[in-house]
Amino acid sequence: MEKHGYPSVFVVDSSAGRPPLPPRPTKGKMRGGAAQTLLFMLVGLALCGMIIEGCFIYYLYQSASASTTATASKLIGGETVATPTARPINGLLPSKPVAHLTDGHDVKHKKHTMAWSMNADPILYQMDYKDTKLIVHKEGYYYVYSKVFFSDSKTFYHVIELHTKRYAGGHITLLQSRRYAPVTSGMRSNSYLGGVFHLYKDDALYVNVSDTSKIERHKSYENVFGVFMI
Known part of the structure; x- marks a missing residue:
């Protein structure tokens, strides 16, 4: 106690614990992120396949059109x-x-x-x-x-x-x-x-x-x- 009977301003509460740490990601969230990444990859591969197929069909159509419109x-x-x-x-x-x-x-x-x-x-x-x-x-x-x-x-x-x-x-x-x-x-x-x-x-x-x-x-x-x- 200080003089005049007032307690000190700097008082330490020894019972208070450390601040909590941020929660770690759960296994479910980690699996969800991996599945989402895999899904994006599969969609990208499907789109690439459709583009390649479209180019192939266009090439075949152009070839057939050129051969069938010719007069022999x-x-x-x-x-x-x-x-x-x-x-x-x-x-x-x-x-x-x-x-x-x-x-x-x-x-x-x-x-x-x-x-x-x-x-x-x-x-x-x-x-x-x-x-x-x-x-x-x-x-x-x-x-x-x-x-x-x-x-x-x-x-x-x-x-x-x-x-x-x-x-x-x-x-x-x-x-x-x-x-x-x-x-x-x-x-x-x-x-x-x-x-x-x-x-x-x-x-x-x-x-x-x-x-x-x-x-x-x-x-x-x-x-x-x-x-x-x-």
Whole structure:
């Protein structure tokens, strides 16, 4: 005790302990951190794999597109046969033989037989086009069609013919339409033919009309000729 009976300000409490230490990380927290790190690594690897796969698919698509859009030609019996392959539609090639030809100012029709352009965006897959004819390479059932736009003041007919070695006459008529008009009418009209037929390898299809000079040739897609396997 000091003088005047007041205690000293500097008093030490001997019963007070040391300040507590920060808690150590538990094993559960340590395992959680390791699992989170592993998860991040796995996600990163998956993303890298998706990027590599996307690049690979893009490379394959570009290669297929370049090879299928090219126009090839081959020599058969001393004549050049145009064989442009079909372009992918939405990235997919046709699963069966198909052909779709249109008119064009780069071709000259015969007197009665329609010719078809190889420059007017044709589709030709597993079939050939030779001397106005579509040639079949695979036996099966096919839908055959043709549409023409014409003007005539007399009788106009539109025919799809089949040239085949299986018939003695060499060719048969598959489909035909015939239109009649008054002599002074100057009629303009369309004719469409379409049907399903069983075709054999090396069968050839072509389109005849009464007079090709009567065919209207404003747009290439107004006169068409096509075949596809069903």
